[in-house]
Amino acid sequence: MAELSPILKQATPVTVDHGEGCYLYDTDGRRYLDFTAGIGVTSTGHCHPHVVAAAQAQVAKLIHGQYTTVMHRPLLELTERLGTVLPAGLDSVFYSNSGSEAIEAALRLARQATGRPNVIVFHGGFHGRTVAAATMTTSGTRFSAGFSPLMSGVHVAPFPTAYRYGWSEEEATSFALRELDYVFATLTSPAETAAFVVEPVLGEGGYIPGNRVFFEGLRERADRHGILLILDEIQTGFGRTGKFFGHQHFGVRPDVITMAKGLASGFPLSGIAASAELMSAAWPGSQGGTYGGNAVACAAALATLEVIESENLVENARVRGEQLLAGVRAAESKAIGDTRGLGLLVGAEFTTADGTPDRETATAAQQLAAAKGLLLLTCGAHMNVVRMIPPLVVAETQIADGLDIWSEVLDEVGR
16 A cells, blocks of 8 residues: 655644635644645635636636647736736746746746856755755755755855844845855856845745845846846745735845745646746747646636735735734743744744754644644744744734734743
8 A cells, every 4th residue: 555755744733624714624623723824825715715616617628738739718818917916027927837846947047048057046045846946945954965966056145144143134134245245256256147046035944034235235236247136936926925026025126036836826836927038038948848837727826816906915914914923023932032024924933042943842832833723834944933824815813813822832832
């Protein structure tokens, strides 16, 4: 009898029967408040009626029409709709299935368009698990260890992680930009650098937001040296941060964005967006794939965008995110060294009294929360950050319920 790989470990003990909105129900009928959202995927909640209806209708018409063989209406309609929300000038889209695939497509485009071999990523970033994406990932060695050699041409510069450095955000940002210039002087010449690849908010790296000065510094250097600025919006896109895309908090213009997760409410769909001029620089045959732009996934994505607009979910993410962050900060605990976030991306970092990362207590808190009916995840290089990622449809009362459980958890693991 076959079974799942023993390496796959569940973050919670829950076996789900069904989901509805912000709740999951296990096979015994117990209800859980889901503040994981499938790692930021089910942005419209579980089984939103409009998304379900769109997917059901599409399944009865066309499940798969391979998009370099035939074209189908859901793909065309989704592309047109994305044009109303994508950053100005990013008017050409390529679809794939996963975030890792989107990152690899962006990397391939950058190298082909510039003729340059190298990319710069930023310490703490997560970009995926395939070989190229894992090489570009520095949020934890668990994503890249054990299958070397990895891809060449990737260099790492600091992200302004003020808490880890023990500095102010201004000091950390100044350091990060100075060190980026030092990378140019010592590791990769600007003339050989194709792109910066960076998340607006570090995801797996610990839910650490960037800031305007840092991203303006990246944009200025990109323009000065002819380098492409690729913004990884896989977790921060589609309203998650309280703006449609995370980079919009920082007033920066991307050359390429990658997108996935919240795009299709749980259906596998990802993509990259760039200007038509830049996308045309990709080499013939370099973009494609069997399942990219799947008809059902596209129909679900189109319905997702309609729900985000009609239910004002971007604004809801902003308001409910402020409520969540304020509540987590108010639940003071000697076990938590730092609390931060942007929109409905909130992280609480557990440390010992001397500031050492405390994975044990973070795990205990996350597991206890599940036992009490609140599903959470951990992240960070040391897995000592408990992260909260409610669906964008989350209501004020549900945030309050989650905070009540979190407060009980902290009472038990140690204030």
